[in-house]
Amino acid sequence: MAYSDKVIDHYNNPRNVGALPKEDPNVGTGLVGAPECGDVMKLQIKVNEESGVIEEAKFKTFGCGSAIASSSLATEWVKGKTLAEALAIKNTDIVKELSLPPVKIHCSVLAEDAIKAAITDWKKKHDGK
């Protein structure tokens, strides 16, 4: 299967790899997928409490090149966005940007889920206060 140049670029130079402290109240962590399915994404966001803007994003992904690229792209896109703006990112945007073939669409779905899961986690921490 041939990969698009953008997928290859993200695979070779993944953006924002790493981890943020899970316990930090301003950090939201999303962990989606399952090892048996061959894809696990962990996406973390750090949100500025005042502005509600995502200041930092990190990811780690177990999965194929398209899964790695989708989550790498997702971290790039959420950075600098408000939570509402980040929630508006659709998997179809990722498909388009990375030219994912139909068989890899689930990678983009997983990336969208990871963004949502991270935001949900952040909100949970804050509603709890």
Next chain:
Amino acid sequence: MVKLPIYMDNHATTPLDPRVLDAMMPYLTDHFGNAASRNHKFGWEAEQGVESARKEIATLIGADPREIVLTSGATESDNLAVKGVAWMYREKGDHIITCVTEHKAILDTCKHLEKDGFHITFLPVDSKGFVDLDDLKRAITDKTILISIMTANNEVGVVQDVKEIGRIARERGVLFHTDAVQAAGKIPFNVNEMNVDIASLSAHKVYGPKGVGALYVRRRNPRVLLTPIIDGGGHERGMRSGTLNVPGIVGFGKAAQIAREDLARESAEMFRLREKLRTTLERELDEVYINGDLHKRLPGNLNMSFAYVEGESLLMGINDIAVSSGSACTSASLEPSYVLKALGVGEDLAHTSIRFGIGRFNTEEEVDYVANRVIEVVRRLRELSPLYEMAKEGIDIKSVHWATETN
């Protein structure tokens, strides 16, 4: 310096040996005759080429040339063996025994026969990849007409105890077929010593051309009869009609001759290179697992799981090396390897498996290069892997509740 890309997927196919091409060339040019033309020189030349090749193929497996039926490849050979026995002996019985790790050419043929009213037993394998011989004995009934168990597996390279399976079959008066595609020419394989009645062979797995195979069909003790699956001019003693692929067959003969003459030296060299690859990877990387038994295994096969690194992403990282993966992402079906599943390899580890197939033309420099690249990419991808991070934090991945409904 190694020349890139490196081909190390020799279970899928092997490159054509230049000596084989040389042998074929006259039959692609001047000697173009039809081997069935009995009344002119063109036909005689072609027939002579075919018959000396048939002799070489027979010699490779310790058979008589008259026991070799030439086919279009191993898939046809497997179909002819299983369907041919099923339809020929259906008055005698309707039960066939095979095994879950067989090639699809056997499994799908058996499933087809199931729809036609035959009963099929798919024997399981243990975690090393072996059929339990007691299971086999218990599965045989007075309706059993065929046991079909492959000699060496194409994914994990595990070599079954064919001799003993053949002995059991013979003792119970059941015909025994083995798919010997990966084994013949790589390890000693003799149809008489191993009590084999029918065996499938392929040219392109032994540095011959694609599109040519053979089926060994025993002539004596017992004499095996097959109902043909292709009807026509009655070639190949009526078992396989169709004009013979003369250049392909000549190439197969040459390939068989080279494989036989070099077998001892070559298999020792494959083994040495395989062991170098294995020990280097095991020394430099933690949490790598060999799939299938290490000892009763094809010398050139290494099937290894690299925990926490998905197979397709690993292949993408070593894109100057041709190997294959048991990961779902590399298959059309999106299912991880059924062979690894049958061995009880968890789906998580099946997704991380890579099959290295070392062949005649691989060099030590190539093996070193492959080892280094794999080590480098596995390390890089583990830095990227949330599972590796969790494992290092002491979290048991299996205890995590994974939300799998996202798809």
